[in-house]
Amino acid sequence: MKSAIEDNASTALGEQTIPKRFISVLAHEIRNPLTNINLSLHILKSGISDDRLIPFLNIIDRSSERIDGLLKNLLNFRDTDEPTEQYNAVYKLLDEALALTADRILLKQIKVNKNYDKQRCAIILNRSQMCLAITNIIINAIDAMPTDNGKLSLLTKTIDEGYIIQIEDNGCGISKDDLKNIFSPFFTKRPGGLGLGLAVAYDILISNHVKVKVESELLKGTRFILLFKKPFFIVPEIAD
Ligand SMILES: Nc1ncnc2c1ncn2[C@@H]1O[C@H](COP(=O)(O)OP(=O)(O)OP(=O)(O)O)[C@@H](O)[C@H]1O
Ligand SMILES: [Mg+2]
Known part of the structure; x- marks a missing residue:
């Protein structure tokens, strides 16, 4: 995939945030x-x-x-901006988001491919917010994919810097120009879309210290990579 937003696309978002009111x-x-x-x-x-x-x-x-x-x-x-929870097993967050989108996946007959590193770890984050952010990313992936041969790939793995979640689809992809705007409130290319899903997700990711990188290629697909960095990501001494 050629085009990419480096790091967490804060330049793409600029000063625009959604007023909490x-x-x-x-x-x-x-x-x-x-x-x-x-x-x-x-x-x-x-x-x-x-x-x-x-x-x-x-x-x-x-x-x-x-x-x-x-x-x-x-x-x-508005009251829960600060991440407070210690959360074990990040892949469970993905499964929670997947369960929430299961009907849509079923209706569109999308194949889901999971590749989880099931290492237990503690991550300081707000779990319900993070689940919402991941759900928004997965819903976009579902929307971008065709009905007959959609493939959603979910991967988690530990890397030197921390832990990553990858959400990849084989959908329509995003042009290089659009990629700069996808986190901006009200940016949408989807008929009937509000352009709020990724703006909300971005706010949540930032407040939970999660970095996001997006790679995409038109007509090939899109990959969202979420990086849970140390010290917010902690591998405990005892893992089961
Ligand atoms: N996985 C993806 N594949 C292709 N395009 C995507 C993907 N994710 C996001 N986009 C593009 O980014 C735009 C913004 O996404 P966002 O979720 O913020 O808004 P939306 O889906 O259009 O509307 P909604 O507010 O209902 O979520 C989308 O309209 C779409 O053009
Ligand atoms: Mg959306």
């Missing part, structure tokens, strides 16, 4: 229609008996539950 208002407003969806879903569930339709109702149910969880995260976001 805006995030809170947005999150709050989304909850109103979500409540309507949940109430309607409840009625539909009691009235639909066709077995072929039940899995789709369950997908709506899980998805709206997920939206509710995300909104709670966003509403707490």
Whole structure:
């Protein structure tokens, strides 16, 4: 892959950050229609008996539950900037994010390839925030991939500087010019996109001391590399 943003793309983001008050208002407003969806879903569930339709109702149910969880995260976001948690086994974070995107992966028939270094370690981070950031990166990867032969590769490994997570897709790729802007709020090339997913992810990564590097090639795919650096990454003396 030729084009790349070195280190954590802070130049790409510049001074632009999303006002936290805006995030809170947005999150709050989304909850109103979500409540309507949940109430309607409840009625539909009691009235639909066709077995072929039940899995789709369950997908709506899980998805709206997920939206509710995300909104709670966003509403707490302003108060939880500081990473406080000691978290073992980073690959579990990836699996958590994967579980949250499982329906989308299934609907698009994407193959997932995992290559985890399962070394136990302690990382100081805010786990729910980090899970949100990784989920946003994975969702973009899913969106960028074709329906028939999408391949999502997840890798974790220990390196001298710390620990890395790699999320790679074989989707449409990002042009060199666009790559400079992907972390900017409201930058989007996706029909219906808000351009907020990566801006939120970037804020979270920075506040958790995680460096991000993006490599991409048009029509080939994209790779996000997250680096958990020492001293925030600590390998304990005893690993099981
Ligand atoms: N894996 C990827 N492959 C191709 N393009 C990507 C990928 N990840 C991000 N992009 C590009 O970066 C843009 C910004 O991503 P971002 O997640 O911030 O916004 P979005 O997905 O368009 O909207 P949303 O706010 O709903 O997430 C996308 O519109 C897309 O053009
Ligand atoms: Mg997105």
